[in-house]
Amino acid sequence: MKTSFGILTILAIVIAGCGGGGRQDEILIGEFGSLTGTTATFGQSTHNGVMLAVEETNGAGGVLGKNIKLLTEDDQSKPEEAATAVIKLITRDNVKAIIGEVASSRSLAAAPICQDNKVPMVSPGSTNPAVTQKGDYIFRVCYIDPFQGEVLAKFALNSLGLKRVAILKDVKNDYSVGLAQFFEETFRNLGGNIIATQAYSEGDSDFKAQLTALKAANPEAVFIPGYYTEAALIVKQARELNMTMPLLGGDGWDSSKLLEIGGEALNGTYFSTHYAADDTNAIVRNFATRFAAKYNGVPDAMAALGYDAALILFDAIKRAASTDGAAIRDALAATRNFIGVTGRISIDENRNALKSAVIMAIQDDKVQYKETIQP
């Protein structure tokens, strides 16, 4: 009796769970991102940028006469969830293309699945070079870490005059490990010295042990190529240990939460990113105004990249005049001189974007634009 009860329960749930599908007058586009978890602002900001693009596009008549319908899945800042999210979007929801993700680890987990299923994937902000190497259906609208590492190394050497730098990297994610490696290579080639390296794991909250060890090596600066939650805590604890030297980071620092968590400890730090929110360029100001009108906040780099990624995708669909995966792929690969908020974007033969990077400095408790570095 109990077992038949069990079987009935299962059947009931299976029947209840059946469903799915889309309407004919819509184009289903999938999005996956970290709406929750340790890098929640990445996913949320990107989502906001993408949504703005969707609304503006639909408001102007849609793409190929149809409305864009965005289906979003949260990957909780976890790579295995990213894989699951993408599988759901492709097999259950039948999306035509996917936008995502910011974090390279999650993009790396999802890319093979998109590639296997021949669904174009456009990453707004993953900078690890391996992402687009997963296949010809995988694209990105941002620069890659070999470039970013070089940018930071040159900045450290030339603008800050640093010769002895230590690195504190996050071994739990590909982005951090990759960026640390590229920075080190360029820095060494240009005559600098990486005097010590320590590691932590995303999710850690105590870094005193590693910082103490680094401090003993007496660096002129510490490069922290991780994500904002840990980076802010690291900077805070470093200052508590009386480490007053400049601290450097990559675009993983770009989040409103950085200052919130790190506070005044962040003064005297620098990080590279994709665009400056206080840029006086007309396109940026225009975008910022529309973004503020909808969301009541300042768009960060991820929001801007999400916006650009979405618009490039929609533009590609228009140029392909079809929602067929291969056609969209070809149109994406042919993107040239697209004027985006984050710059003039051309997709190269490796499906990466050739763009400039900006360095931001934190002074007087504020993030300020410092300089632009061209590729």
Next chain:
Amino acid sequence: MSELLQQIINGISLGSIYALIALGYTMIYGILRFINFAHGDVFMVGAFIGYYLAPHVIPLFGGNLILAAPIVLIVSMAGCSLLGVTIEKLAYRPLRARPKLTVLITAIGVSLFLEFGGQLVFGPDPKLFPQLIPSGTVVNTSNLVINSNSIVVIVTAFALMMLLRFIVYNTKIGTAMRAVSYNHYAASLMGINIDTVITFTFILGSSLAAAAAILYATVYPSINPLMGIFPGLKAFVAAVLGGIGNLAGAALGGLIIGVTETFVVGYISPTFRDAIAFSILILILLFKPSGLLGRHESEKV
């Protein structure tokens, strides 16, 4: 040399927090003979109580943290005591006569409930714990930097442990607790109300967990609903290391684990952080299962 000293201070600071949590585990085990898996999550709730309370309390004192901080601490401790007692009444008491396995599983269930319920209620994203204790550098030589946070943690933890010691060894209820931990039945025959003693134990343990949480959040200000999992497990290991049921042992165990963890992270590799406590556990259970200061219990047939 200075790096060594610095790491030791870091380790003692971390270890004091583990010690406070471990005391809760060891007391409950001493009385009830089971691992309260949910203890680490009571710790987490303590941090969140502090998080939500502080912004309201601090303005009441005009921003004076010296006055506001103890209030936040005490209210957190009270809140967690309430939580601990409620859990005991609802989930553990009905199972007192049942096999230990059942209670263990229930404790796991309560733990998961607090964790995921916490994610639902507080949101899963990490939150910044407000600064409760004015932070500043106390010692600042070229060799050694000691932040006031470390001092506050160590001093507060020590004070609370002394308070606990006083309660357990110098009060009537404390004596009752010790009696129950030796033998339930004899104690009840002597007229001790077991339920009262158990409730009081949970109050003590949960209060210490809350205090540990406030101290932890002061040093590591990023809090989230899953923050209690690892500190909880490590504190449990600390309790076992010191001899489960033994208060001094729990404190000792906590310090050992804190210092060892800091050393391994600083000198060997930070990625082994979580495995250290468990490795210590396995070693101790293989070689001296009664713990460093514990007494051996044999199974009565």
Next chain:
Amino acid sequence: MKLDKSIVFLISAFVISGLATTIENRLNPYYFQILIYIGIYIILASSLNIINGYAGQFSLGHAGFMAIGAYTSAVITSALHVSRGSVFSFPAFAIALLFGGIVASLFGLIVGIPSLRLKGDYLAITTLGFGEIIRVIVQNLDFLGAARGFTGIPKLTNSFWVFSTVALVIFVIYNLVNSTYGKAFLAVRDDEVAAEAVGISSTRVKVVAFVTGAFFAGIAGGLYAHFVTYINPMQFSFIKSFEIVVMVIIGGMGSLLGVILSATLLTILPEALRGVAQYRMVIYSLLLVIIMITRPQGLFVKRRSIKKNAAPQTELS
């Protein structure tokens, strides 16, 4: 069913699942995925049932064995450069899975040995500790992808592999339980001292339980890895161990059919409840507590006699 009948069951299961493989491409990939997961979790829960339910050893580190099986098999298929669709893939996958199971069972031995001396709570925490240590070790091995994970695993898992293994596990458990050897298991579970007193080697029973349970968990891990094509250590944390433990408890420890049903139910449930995903774990945990208080023998099991007011024991009963 006697032994010969259960062999018939096993062979027909092999045949049917093999046939199923030929039509699986027609099935909606999302539902197919759920079916595969059901199979994998049945194997995981049943293998844990051998340790927890039948031998009475409360193990909280089962995900560790799964991880070992997953990584071992992934390393083998990647070393052999196996790709989906090649003729070579069938024997290669068989070897990879088998090795995954064997290496996992070796670890089962390693974990099982300390378990000989520990009981109840201590055993639970120790096994939890082992599971975590395994995870941390994997997290530090660069050739396994460390914390960033192991990608590019060929998608070799299909209905044949999964459901043949399910049938195999059922076969093994059924024959174990109904043999005199199996009775020794139950004796050790119910009262170890008494079992020893009548000449049963509780050591051997426990070790066999761990080794067998770990073996199948390892195979399940291999099947999982070659389905999701990407694995990282965090997927095998104690949270995964807990999920499997919950399946065994809700199904009823020691109940073959009960555990199969609960594994199925608890795999489908999260997908069916995707709208209320964030409530899922909260409901699970509450359910667990309520079941423990009201119906500790599990949902799908007839009430066994539980001696409620038996003489109190100092250790786990």
